[in-house]
Each structure stands twice: as structure tokens, then as C-alpha cells.
Amino acid sequence: MSTLSDARTTPATRPEPAKSRRIKGHKTRNFIGAFGGYVWLAVIILPIYYIVITSLRPQDGFYSSNQLVPPSAPTLSQYALVLQSDFFLYLANSAIVTVVSVAVTVAVSLGAAYAVVRSQTRFTKLGFSIFLVGLAVPLQATIIPLFYMMSKVGLYDSLMALILPSIGFAIPLTVLVLSNFLRDLPNELFESMRVDGASNWRILISLVTPLSRPALITVIIYDALTVWNGFLFPLVLTQSPDKRTLPLSLWTFQGQFSVNVPATLAAVVLSTLPIFALYLVGRRQLVAGITAGFGK
Amino acid sequence: MSSSTIKSGGVRKRPTGVGAPSGWYMAPALGIFALFALVPLVVALWLSFTTWDAISSPVFVGGANWATVLADRGTWHALGLTLEVVALSWLVQTPISLLLGVFVAGTQKYRALLAAIYFLPLILSSAAIGLAFKAILDPNFGLGASVGVSWLKQNWLGSPSLILPVVVFIIAWQFVPLHTLLYQGGVRQIPASLYEAAQIDGASRVQQFFSITLPQLRYTLITSSTLMITGSLTYFDVVFVLTGGVPSSAINILPIDMYVTGFSAAQFGTASVLAIILAVIGLAISLVLTKFSGFNRMSSQQEGA
Numbered sequence: 001m002s003t004l005s006d007a008r009t010t011p012a013t014r015p016e017p018a019k020s021r022r023i024k025g026h027k028t029r030n031f032i033g034a035f036g037g038y039v040w041l042a043v044i045i046l047p048i049y050y051i052v053i054t055s056l057r058p059q060d061g062f063y064s065s066n067q068l069v070p071p072s073a074p075t076l077s078q079y080a081l082v083l084q085s086d087f088f089l090y091l092a093n094s095a096i097v098t099v100v101s102v103a104v105t106v107a108v109s110l111g112a113a114y115a116v117v118r119s120q121t122r123f124t125k126l127g128f129s130i131f132l133v134g135l136a137v138p139l140q141a142t143i144i145p146l147f148y149m150m151s152k153v154g155l156y157d158s159l160m161a162l163i164l165p166s167i168g169f170a171i172p173l174t175v176l177v178l179s180n181f182l183r184d185l186p187n188e189l190f191e192s193m194r195v196d197g198a199s200n201w202r203i204l205i206s207l208v209t210p211l212s213r214p215a216l217i218t219v220i221i222y223d224a225l226t227v228w229n230g231f232l233f234p235l236v237l238t239q240s241p242d243k244r245t246l247p248l249s250l251w252t253f254q255g256q257f258s259v260n261v262p263a264t265l266a267a268v269v270l271s272t273l274p275i276f277a278l279y280l281v282g283r284r285q286l287v288a289g290i291t292a293g294f295g296k
Numbered sequence: 297m298s299s300s301t302i303k304s305g306g307v308r309k310r311p312t313g314v315g316a317p318s319g320w321y322m323a324p325a326l327g328i329f330a331l332f333a334l335v336p337l338v339v340a341l342w343l344s345f346t347t348w349d350a351i352s353s354p355v356f357v358g359g360a361n362w363a364t365v366l367a368d369r370g371t372w373h374a375l376g377l378t379l380e381v382v383a384l385s386w387l388v389q390t391p392i393s394l395l396l397g398v399f400v401a402g403t404q405k406y407r408a409l410l411a412a413i414y415f416l417p418l419i420l421s422s423a424a425i426g427l428a429f430k431a432i433l434d435p436n437f438g439l440g441a442s443v444g445v446s447w448l449k450q451n452w453l454g455s456p457s458l459i460l461p462v463v464v465f466i467i468a469w470q471f472v473p474l475h476t477l478l479y480q481g482g483v484r485q486i487p488a489s490l491y492e493a494a495q496i497d498g499a500s501r502v503q504q505f506f507s508i509t510l511p512q513l514r515y516t517l518i519t520s521s522t523l524m525i526t527g528s529l530t531y532f533d534v535v536f537v538l539t540g541g542v543p544s545s546a547i548n549i550l551p552i553d554m555y556v557t558g559f560s561a562a563q564f565g566t567a568s569v570l571a572i573i574l575a576v577i578g579l580a581i582s583l584v585l586t587k588f589s590g591f592n593r594m595s596s597q598q599e600g601a
Contacts, residue, residue: 033399037410040396043469044414050439051428067442104328111317112325119316127322130330136582137333138530140551141575144558144568145339146332148348168332171325200317229421231533236559247423251537254427261431268424279419283412287477 055079055266078266082253087270089242090249094228095274097159097245101166101227102220105174109219110212112171113178114204118190128179134172139165143236150237161237162245166230170223177222181215182208217285221278228275246271337575343568350562357565365569373545374553375573377460378529381549384464385471385528386521393472393520397479398509411480414473422470426537429466453538456546463547466534471527475520482516483509522585529578550574 054067056074116128146165150156155164189211193203209216234248244252253267279286344361346354365371400411417425432439433452440448452462486509494504532551535543543552550570558567 033395033402036392036395037399040392040472041410041413044417044473047428047432047469048416050432054431067439108325108328111321115317115319115321119318119321121316121319123319124322127319127326130326130334132586133579133583134329134333136526136579136586137337138526138551138574138578140530140532140554141340141571141578142333142336144554144564144571145336145343147350148339148343148354148564149336151350164328165332165336168329171329171333175325200321204317204321225419229423231421231423231537235536247421247533250421250423250427251541254430254537254540261434261437264427265431268420268427271424272420275419279415283415287411287415 051265051268054262055269057262059260059262078260078263079270081260081263082267082270085253085256086241086244087249087267090244090246091274093159093243094245094247097162097166097230098224098227101163101170102223104163105167105170105223106216106220108167109171109174109178110209110216111204112175113182114200114208116175116179117182117185128175131172131175135176137169139169140232143232146233147236156237157239157243159238159243162230162233165233165237166227170226174219174223177219178212178215181212185211214285214288217282218288221282221286224278225275337572340568340571340575343565344572346565348564350564354565361565361569365566365573370545370548370553371570371573374548374550374570377548378550380460381464381467381531382525382528384460385467386524388464388468389472389475389524390517390521392468393475394479394513394517396472396476397481398483398505400476401480401483411477414476416473417470418473420470422533423537425466425470426534429462429534430538430540433462454544456544459539459544459547463531463535463538466538467528467531470534471524475524478516478520478523479513482513486512518585522582525585526578526582529581530574 050067053070055078056076057071058073058075058077112127112131115124142165146161147156150161155161185208189207190203193207198206229247230245231247231251234243234245235251238244238248241252250264250267250271254264343354345358346356347361348354396414400407400414420428430453431437435441435449435451435454440450440452450458452458490508490512491504494508499507530551531549532555535547535549535552536555539547543556548556551574554567554570554574557570558564
């Protein structure tokens with residue numbers, strides 16, 4: 001009966017912040033769920049474990065050892081090999097493409113979300129519908145025309161050719177998430193600023209931007225992840241080695257080091273490290289944001 | 297932080313329109329999006345009526361490409377494979393992510409840690425995942441070959457009957473975490489009072505799942521399914537990397553078929569037909585699904601929880 005009284009003490013009507021909300025009062029432990037949960041944990045971890053320990057293996061003797069056992073003499077030589085092959089150039093390219101794309105995406109999407117939420121004109125309603133439909137435009141279906149368009153305007157094989165469509169494809173979801181968030185800001189805040197004589201621009205800068213911080217962080221991380229990991233745009237829209245981004249460099253690396261599995265996996269690890277660092281910093285916001293961004 | 301004030305819920309006054317921001321605030325986003333996501337669809341449609349080899353100028357040929365593509369058995373094979381991947385992905389990922397989402401939303405220990413680990417595949421690029429699984433599944437040098445279990449030592453990527461399930465598995469590995477998160481969020485929004493009432497009525501855990509959790513998650517189910525289906529329609533990166541850029545006909549899904557026809561065979565007109573087919577299917581599916589989802593509701597999705 002202790003569980004019952006426990007459940008009674010849970011305030012049911014007042015929604016708490018999502019973090020602390022739990023379903024209480026189950027009498028039995030969820031053994032089936034726990035079993036399934038841990039099985040999936042193994043499914044997730046095993047490949048990651050394999051990637052990391054293999055990247056630390058020396059190349060000779062790699063094939064003969066049991067690959068689930070960590071190497072007896074771990075070496076960083078594969079990492080050294082990867083770092084010598086223009087890794088930092090690819091890193092810089094990825095960083096430039098990601099930072100510029102995300103900055104522009106978020107800036108223009110915030111303006112759009114502000115207009116969607118605060119002015120219910122036919123134009124903004126139509127625009128919002130277009131973004132909603134746009135969510136479903138398959139990136140793959142546009143790759144040939146983008147290749148054609150970029151060649152026509154002379155942007156083919158430039159970082160700009162990656163940045164522009166990356167922004168285009170990030171905008172719909174960013175607008176959606178931001179407008180879902182802005183919609184919940186109290187009307188009174190806008191009105192009081194209006195009474196004080198603030199312009200829309202002023203309101204956007206001094207009210208909307210600071211208040212949307214949680215949603216902004218979410219879309220920044222999410223967009224950064226998508227752009228950083230993009231593969232098809234770099235594959236199709238660039239050609240020269242000095243325009244390669246990290247994911248594409250993995251692909252070319254595979255050709256170069258096809259027999260050196262540890263080196264290939266070291267490259268995989270290295271290409272993931274920057275985004276992993278970002279993940280460690282922003283995980284909570286990202287997770288909360290994805291959940292909230294898509295609604296119930 | 298500010299979340300408690302924001303989610304105050306209830307009646308929200310619509311802005312009056314006086315002094316509201318003009319549509320120009322939307323123009324830059326709409327412009328860039330249209331130019332690089334919508335205009336290409338129109339260009340693809342135009343290219344589908346031309347022959348273009350990426351060197352000379354496109355030449356208008358009328359419906360010839362369409363006739364070729366629609367008469368080609370390869371197209372229908374690719375389309376069938378694509379739909380198979382979509383259906384299998386949905387069937388595999390939905391139960392797993394639904395159950396995991398419910399599990400992770402519970403109160404067990406280490407929940408946060410578990411959720412953090414579940415999430416990891418999402419930060420890996422498809423190229424990284426493709427390369428990693430290529431190494432793991434290698435019949436001679438991979439994991440299966442080295443641990444001494446003969447069943448694991450199969451030509452996972454080379455065998456026509458194995459490659460499709462393998463791809464579906466890897467896709468699940470990559471995307472179940474995202475959908476788990478969505479379901480976790482959905483479960484957290486179910487009012488605890490429903491469970492308390494059921495508990496008093498003596499409903500078992502399984503009964504509670506089917507009569508409370510599942511019905512309450514219907515919008516999450518639709519959202520997740522929409523993302524899953526439109527996403528799996530367009531899998532490219534993992535398959536491309538996994539097969540070293542020369543996919544066999546056993547995994548020649550539509551986006552791959554399009555890429556190979558265009559960029560390997562330099563038949564961009566024909567490939568554009570495939571691009572249009574891909575776009576039409578994607579838009580159609582998601583239009584149907586979003587009819588049922590909360591996406592097109594202009595109101596806050598917090599209401600009516």
C-alpha cells in the first residue's frame with residue numbers, strides 16, 4: 001500500500017517541469033522493459049566499443065586477434081596517420097560550413113517564426129504552410145538540380161555550394177521549432193513593449209531573442225549536427241580535396257586506407273570528437289528540445 | 297527556469313495585428329528555402345524532359361526519359377525495394393522505440409545515463425556509421441570472423457538476401473534513438489492521474505499500457521511515423537558508404553538508383569525522372585500523415601494533454 005499513498009502525494013494537476021515528472025505508483029518493477037532496455041543498450045554499445053578499441057590497434061596482427069578483446073599494446077599511431085592527412089583542413093571546412101549555415105539559418109528562421117506567431121496575415125500563414133510542406137522535400141531529390149544550378153552560377157566546388165542548400169534544408173524545421181516555442185510566450189510581454197513604443201525590430205532583439213534561448217540552443221545544436229554530418233552535398237557539390245568536409249574525407253579515406261581498418265576507424269573517431277564535445281555540453285537542451293520541438 | 301511561466305497554458309489571446317511584424321520578417325527564410333529546396337524541384341522536373349550529361353547543355357526530349365524509366369523493370373525493382381525498406385524500417389523501429397521510450401520515461405536507476413548512451417548513434421555521421429559497420433561486417437576481417445562464431449562469419453554485405461535486413465538493422469541502430477526520445481517525451485506528458493485511477497481500479501501494467509499509454513501516444517506515433525517513413529524513403533548515405541559506392545541490384549533503392557544513373561552513368565535527364573518520383577512519393581506520404589499529426593495545428597501543442 002505504500003505505493004498508493006506514494007502516488008497520492010504526487011501532484012497530479014499541476015504540471016511540473018518535464019525533468020522531474022515521472023510516472024509513479026507502479027506496483028511491480030518493469031522487468032520486461034528493463035530486459036529489453038539493456039539488450040538495446042548492448043546493441044548500441046557493442047559497435048561503438050568495437051570502433052574505439054579497434055582504432056587503438058596496431059595494423060599488423062589486427063586480423064589475427066580476437067577483436068572484442070582490447071589490444072594488449074594500444075597505440076595512437078593510427079590517429080597520427082589520420083592527423084597527418086590534411087585532417088585539420090577538413091575539420092576547418094566542416095567548421096566553416098557548419099558555423100555559417102547554422103548562423104544564417106537561425107537568424108532568418110527566428111525572424112520568420114516571429115512573423116508566423118505575431119502576425120496572422122495571409123502571407124505568413126501561407127509561408128508557414130510552405131515550410132510545413134517543405135519538411136517533406138527529400139534532399140536527395142534536389143541533388144541533381146542543385147548540381148546543375150551550382151554549376152550554372154559558378155559556385156560548384158566551393159564551400160558556398162554546401163552552405164546555401166544546407167541553410168535551405170535546415171530552415172523549415174528550425175522555423176517550426178522556434179514558432180512552437182514563441183507561441184507560448186505571454187502576449188502581455190509583447191504588449192507592454194509595444195506600449196513603451198518599441199519597434200518590431202527592437203522587440204525581436206530585446207524580447208524574442210533572449211526569451212527563446214532554450215529553443216535557440218536546441219535548433220543550433222540540431223542544425224549543427226545535421227550540417228556537420230552532411231554527406232551528399234559535399235559528395236556531389238565539391239570535387240577538389242581542399243574543399244572536403246570531414247564526413248566526405250572519411251569516404252575518401254576508405255579508398256586510401258581500405259586495408260588499414262584501424263586507421264579508418266581512428267578517422268571515424270576523430271571525425272566524431274568535435275560533435276561529441278558539443279553533445280556533452282548541450283545534451284540536455286538537445287534532448288529536451290527535440291522532444292518539445294515535435295510536440296506531443 | 298522560465299519553462300513554468302511559459303507553459304501556463306489555457307487561454308491565449310491572439311495578437312490583434314496592430315503593430316504586428318510585417319511579412320518581411322519571413323521573407324529571407326522563405327526566399328532562401330524556396331531557392332535551394334523548392335526551385336530545385338522545378339528544375340528537376342524540367343531536367344526530366346531533357347537529356348543532360350553535365351558537359352553539354354540540356355536538350356529537350358519531351359517525355360522520352362519518362363517512357364524509358366517507367367518501362368524499365370529496374371525502376372520498379374528499385375521502387376519495390378524502397379517501399380520494402382520503408383515498411384521494414386517502420387515495423388522494426390516503431391515497437392523498439394515505443395517500448396524503449398516508455399521504459400526510459402520510467403523511474404529506474406541510471407535512466408539519464410541510459411538515455412545519454414541510447415542517444416549516441418545520432419551524433420555519428422552516416423558516413424562514420426557506414427564505415428564502422430562495413431568494418432564490423434567484413435566476412436574476412438570483421439568482428440564476426442574473429443570471435444569464432446561461424447554463424448557470424450557471413451558475407452553480410454555481399455549476399456543479396458542478407459544486405460536488405462542488414463541495412464534495415466543499421467538504419468534502426470542509427471534512428472531508434474531519435475524515436476525513443478520522441479516517445480519518451482510523449483510518455484512524460486501523460487497525466488499521472490490516469491495511471492493512479494487505473495491503479496485503483498486494479499489494472500495490470502500491461503492493461504495500463506494498452507488502455508492508457510498507447511492511446512495517449514497517438515500523436516507521437518504519427519509524428520514519429522511521419523519522420524520515419526519520409527526518412528527511410530531517402531536513405532542514401534549509409535547504403536552508399538556501406539557498399540563502397542557500387543551498390544548491387546539487391547540494395548538498389550530509389551535514391552541510390554538515382555545517384556548511380558545520374559552521377560555514375562551521366563544520364564541526368566533519366567535520373568531527374570527518378571528524383572521527381574522520389575519527391576512526389578515523399579510529399580504525398582507526409583501530406584497524408586501530417587493531416588493526422590499536430591504539425592499543421594496553429595495552436596500550441598500543449599493543449600488537451
